[in-house]
Amino acid sequence: MAAQQSQGIQTLLEAEKEAAKIIAQARQYRVQKLKDARSEALKEIEEYKKAKEQEFKAFESSHAGVNQEAQAAVDKETEAKLQSITSSYEAQKDAVVKKLLDRVVLVKPELHRNLKKAGQ
Known part of the structure; x- marks a missing residue:
């Protein structure tokens, strides 16, 4: 009977070792599958x-012409407005300077309107 028990224990130990090997292989397989899935x-x-x-590059290249045309139109409009402002400035700068100088140089001394009311 002791021989049978020791043989049974030996069988159980071998089965346990076999199960541990199977579990280790399953873990390695799982780790390998995770690595493969990540890659x-x-x-x-x-x-x-x-x-x-x-x-994106195809979209950008197809719409690049539209952006360049819009930019050219804006640049042209800006240049026209700048020319208009510059010509207006050149035409009116002398008159504005004359008006400023007249206001500064030609002073007409008169009493303040509040002073007149108080003196009446």
């Missing part, structure tokens, strides 16, 4: 980034 996900992310970057 696959990174590859997919890179491919997606490249695709979106190409899409």
Whole structure:
């Protein structure tokens, strides 16, 4: 009977060792699968980034002409307004300077209106 018990214990120990090996293999398999999944996900992310970057560049190139035309129109309008302002300045600067000098130089001394009321 002791031989049977020791043989049964030996069988159980061997089964336990076998189970531990199977569990270790399963853990290694799981770790490897996680690593593979991460690398696959990174590859997919890179491919997606490249695709979106190409899409953006295509969109940008197709709309670049519109932006350049709009910029040219704005620049032309700005230049026209600047010329208008400059010509207006040149035409009226002498008259404005004369008016300023007349106001400063030609002083007409008179009493303040509040002073007249008090003196009456």
